[in-house]
């Protein structure tokens with residue numbers, strides 16, 4: 001291994017890291033990863049890690065070191081690297097067609113570069129529809145407590161995770177919060193919890209006035225907010241409510257999209273038909289920056305008008321939405337998932353993660369709840385099973401650190417929901433084997449014993 005100390009020095013001197021408290025960071029030598037293959041990573045010291053979170057934030061769905069994706073990108077780049085705006089590109093057109101084949105009922109793909117941007121496009125579309133088709137009404141967008149949709153001011157206005165948003169206001173008007181649906185932390189003492197949680201959305205619509213509400217944005221399975229799987233009956237009721245009040249349903253698949261839950265999209269687990277779907281992370285597994293905003297012909301038609309009207313179309317562009325590396329990588333990423341049967345593998349391995357975590361519940365009373373869909377699973381840690389008091393955040397972080405010391409990378413819900421940053425997360429690549437899964441949960445077992453006794 002080369003001496004990487006100059007790299008580490010440059011990193012410490014000049015890189016402002018994401019989500020990092022640099023006061024703390026100055027005291028340590030940052031870890032620099034230099035190589036990845038499959039589920040494994042190597043750092044600058046040559047140490048090997050098993051990655052249980054697909055690149056830190058649930059992104060590298062098909063694993064590291066995929067030469068065929070690198071080849072597809074290279075072949076495309078030397079032919080044509082870029083063209084943006086009104087003209088098309090070959091991979092852009094091909095990937096849109098392949099994607100739409102996986103999404104019955106949806107027909108149009110709008111390219112940009114990040115999850116935040118893909119979501120922001122929807123908010124702009126909804127507001128423009130309000131101007132053009134609802135006489136300025138139906139411009140509000142509902143979002144859910146504990147969900148997250150991005151880092152821009154618009155998407156932060158829909159952050160259900162307070163600590164991410166608190167210091168960046170004031171925010172634009174028209175974004176209204178609805179309650180979350182985590183059954184483990186019941187807000188209503190009823191039998192049909194899913195329907196009740198969805199009815200809470202209807203209550204907000206009625207309070208705001210149905211004529212003012214244009215759309216609702218929801219994660220199919222809430223990711224960073226605690227790996228929250230929806231309770232039985234929730235989605236059916238949400239869909240009914242949207243139909244009843246003519247509210248567009250926007251599903252944020254930035255995390256769940258492209259295989260993570262065992263179907264191409266998370267919403268397909270729950271039999272719903274969205275009006276907008278946004279996706280980013282898994283689209284090209286982090287080999288290129290690409291995000292997509294996908295919608296229906298009905299929505300698309302609302303933006304068609306007389307060619308001479310300068311306001312009659314979606315007045316938006318994303319400069320790097322014209323990079324051909326994104327759709328070229330995404331096409332190959334999709335081929336890999338199909339040819340290697342990774343959706344079925346995700347379902348099978350996801351069941352194994354849940355079975356292993358449930359078995360750990362018998363041994364570790366600190367595990368209060370286990371939940372997940374496909375290879376997107378969480379274990380909520382509690383100080384007391386009876387009261388469900390969340391485990392101390394520092395102890396949760398100590399479990400993550402213990403796993404890291406064992407050479408295993410796991411995650412925990414980000415520090416964004418005061419008092420509720422207590423869920424361990426596992427989201428390994430869709431190529432995981434039974435041995436990989438067992439290694440991840442064995443590491444957690446050891447860590448829980450050492451941290452909690």
Ligand code: PMP
Pocket residue numbers: 057113114115116117119148149150151219223224252253254255280
């Ligand atoms: N939506 C969800 C559900 C996310 O988890 C994220 C990122 N973690 C985003 C949107 C924002 O994506 P990006 O960081 O690519 O802007």
